[in-house]
Amino acid sequence: MLVTAPVQPDLPTPQAAPAWASLDAFLAQIGPRAFRFAEAGLRQREDALDAVQDAMMKMLAYRDRPAEEWTPLFWSILRRRIIDMQRRARFRLRWLSPAGDDPRGEEAIDWADPGAGPAQAHERREAYARLGEALRALPARQREAFTLRVLEDLDVATTARVMGCSEGSVKTHLSRARQALLTQMEDVL
Structure with missing residues (x-):
């Protein structure tokens, strides 16, 4: 009599976990630089944070791509997101603001070394x-x-x-x- 083991449900393969971990590490490593890039283009801290977050969320769809493709892919996604946000802001400013007013305030970021005088x-x-x-x-x-x-x-x-x-x-x-x-x-x- 042949005895067979019970059928196990499909479990994630061990290779799937490192892909997530390495994508997480990639996003964590590129995050601060991406924020500075977005802030330079959008000129507002909150918009920059939104753009970076959106780009990182879109990168999740590409987690199966080879890791060497992540850098240009991420920067392309972020760049397109910044351009979209700039267009929307220009449209809103043109139609909703009186001429000459800039409702967005500039907010400085403190990048100083905490050990400096x-x-x-x-x-x-x-x-x-x-x-x-x-x-x-x-x-x-x-x-x-x-x-x-x-x-x-x-x-x-x-x-x-x-x-x-x-x-x-x-x-x-x-x-x-x-x-x-x-x-x-x-x-x-």
Whole structure:
């Protein structure tokens, strides 16, 4: 007589757990940088947090993709989300606000080192605020190229994929952004 074991329900395979864990680690690692990128584009803390959260939620749909695809995919998703939010904000501001009013207040973020003295912390906050202003003053494509290439340290090919343009365009935007930032930040550097 042949005895068979009872049929077990399908359980998650051991490989499924590390994929979640590594995606969680990826999102945790990229979160602060993504927030700064979003804040530079949206100019408001709450909108930046929403954009990053939305991008992270959309990344969950791509958890089965190879890990090497996550970085350009995440930045592409976040970039598209920021552009959508900018368009909505422009539409609302144009139709709901009196001419010349900007209902969104600027809120500074304290990135200072907690171990620094008050004068050093103040200088760092001011330098960060000036850099943020200088980045915001750049055209969107230059700001994106600078942030992705310099601050995020993505290679030219990946940056081009994220931005949806050629590698030559990335280099041009980056060169112009660097020149504009150097001009604006001469006394800080």
